[in-house]
Amino acid sequence: MTVLRTVARPMLASMFVVGGINSLRHATALAPAAQPVSDAIAPLAPQLPVTPANVVRAHGAINLVAGAALATGRLPRLSALVLAGNLAPSTVQGHRFWAESDPAARSNQQIHFFKNLSMLGGLLMSSLDPDPHKKILVRRAKDKVVEAKDSVAAQISR
Structure with missing residues (x-):
């Protein structure tokens, strides 16, 4: 891992x-902020104990585990994607600046919305950042195909 990744990943994950x-x-x-999410999920999973507090706990556990994985460089691309997938809906639900009538509250929610949008971009x-010691998945797959093609060509030419 380069020095930049060593510093940047924990900063983003913090x-x-x-x-x-x-x-x-x-x-x-x-929990009260998660009530709409809980109400939307409950009919989809009636066998699960879907309560607003449990939704908050699940969201927190995902952030903690994936954030720790990103910070330590363990499965960094996957953990970044998991965090992005967890951040997007919570941003839309949690920072609804367009629904605020109070200008101060609207401004505060708008700042948090765009801060989260920036974090989502990061x-x-x-998630696309190739590890310097490991080629990105698409490149590794392409290399395997070329390797297999060369192997087949060598077998045929014998």
Whole structure:
């Protein structure tokens, strides 16, 4: 891992780790904000205990685990994609600046919405970032195809 990745990945992951811990510690207090999400998920999974507090806990656990994985460089592309997938709906649900009538609240929600949008961009870039010691998946697949083609060609030419 380069010095840039060694520093940048934990920096990007820090908000998710801290937010995940906060969600797990204060799930009950944060639950009212997750009520619409809980109401939408409950009919899709009637066998699961879908409550607003459990939605907050699941969201927090995903952020904590994937954030820690990104910070430590373990499956960095996958963890960045998981975080991006977890961030997008929570941003739309949690920072609905367009629904605010109070100008101060609207401005605050708008700032948080665009901050999260910026973080989403960073996560998407991280999901495409090739590890310097490992080629990106598409390139590895292409190399395997070329290797197989060369092997078949060598077998045929004998």
